[in-house]
Amino acid sequence: MKKRYAIPLGLAALVAAALIFLRTPDTDPAAMEAKYANEQSRFAQGPEGLRVHYRDQGNPDGVPIVLLHGNSATLHTWEPLVERLGGEYRLITLTLPGHGLTGPNADDDYSFAGMAEAVDAVIEDARLERFVLGGNSMGGWISWRYALANPERVDALILLDASGMPLREDETAPALNLGFRLMGSAFGRFIIAHYTPRFAIETSLRESVARDDFIDDDIVDRYWELFRVKGNRRAAGARAVADREPQYAARIGDIAAPVLILWGAEDGLIHASAAQTFKERLPQAEVAIYEGVGHLPMAEVPDRTAADIDAFLDRALKSASGTP
Numbered sequence: 001m002k003k004r005y006a007i008p009l010g011l012a013a014l015v016a017a018a019l020i021f022l023r024t025p026d027t028d029p030a031a032m033e034a035k036y037a038n039e040q041s042r043f044a045q046g047p048e049g050l051r052v053h054y055r056d057q058g059n060p061d062g063v064p065i066v067l068l069h070g071n072s073a074t075l076h077t078w079e080p081l082v083e084r085l086g087g088e089y090r091l092i093t094l095t096l097p098g099h100g101l102t103g104p105n106a107d108d109d110y111s112f113a114g115m116a117e118a119v120d121a122v123i124e125d126a127r128l129e130r131f132v133l134g135g136n137s138m139g140g141w142i143s144w145r146y147a148l149a150n151p152e153r154v155d156a157l158i159l160l161d162a163s164g165m166p167l168r169e170d171e172t173a174p175a176l177n178l179g180f181r182l183m184g185s186a187f188g189r190f191i192i193a194h195y196t197p198r199f200a201i202e203t204s205l206r207e208s209v210a211r212d213d214f215i216d217d218d219i220v221d222r223y224w225e226l227f228r229v230k231g232n233r234r235a236a237g238a239r240a241v242a243d244r245e246p247q248y249a250a251r252i253g254d255i256a257a258p259v260l261i262l263w264g265a266e267d268g269l270i271h272a273s274a275a276q277t278f279k280e281r282l283p284q285a286e287v288a289i290y291e292g293v294g295h296l297p298m299a300e301v302p303d304r305t306a307a308d309i310d311a312f313l314d315r316a317l318k319s320a321s322g323t324p
Helices: 004-021 029-036 075-085 112-127 137-149 178-185 186-194 197-205 217-227 232-240 248-256 274-281 302-321
Strands: 041-045 051-056 064-069 090-094 130-134 152-160 261-263 286-290
Touching: 029 217, 041 112, 051 075, 051 112, 064 112, 064 137, 075 090, 075 130, 075 302, 090 112, 112 137, 130 137, 137 152, 137 186, 137 248, 152 302, 178 186, 186 232, 197 217, 217 232, 232 286, 248 274, 261 274, 261 302, 274 286, 286 302
Parallel strands: 064 090, 064 130, 130 152, 152 261, 261 286
Antiparallel strands: 041 051, 051 090
């Protein structure tokens, strides 16, 4: 009788030991701040003790551009544009709650309202009244939602492979990358919260783009280490089930500000046809589709992305000011 139970119990003990041994540990927030903050880094005070990591770079007298990153990224994703646009513009990049050095929200609120509180904290700390707002993917969704809620603040809107539009008729959802596929189930979210091998992060990142020549060991390490800051993996699971309030997509036409829509034709996370949906609902929008580019045009083709943003703002801001 004892032997009958000994083998299953032994196997269970081995499995439990393996799970404990293979668990990917959190990274220490202080160590990550020492590694990934720099002299331009600042921390704005958000609600309930949240410290929002942001950088204020470029020309301090230039038109301010606030940039919001996508899911599981950080402000670092915008550095290629900061390098190319910083001579003329003031670039304010921030890391949203549940990501990077900002870390999780105390109440796990990753709705638009929770994210907007972090944006407001940075805007107040940077003493901005009006600005250009741009975002990629989830950050694009937050950007257009913010422009809807605060039209008096947003002079122009830049959407790069932005989320928030419904699928078009007869479309099916895209295949997504490894990380998003795992986040689609409760079991997958559990796995991500405890087991996050480096190869899974690299696979997800490479599956998100069409041009991966910019991805090196340092970039993979940064994504991997900042994703594992204490509380961020739990936050990723909470974001996956947060209400994105799809009803607001029908109201996007209320945005009167100039809009630039940039999209990678090979985006495997959000169909490039979403750019057409945005354009139909925002008639004033200018659209550029990049052939051979995936979900991260600012990293895959930074020169073209920066040039298109610069040309758009030159037209849009001159038009707004009445300058010929």
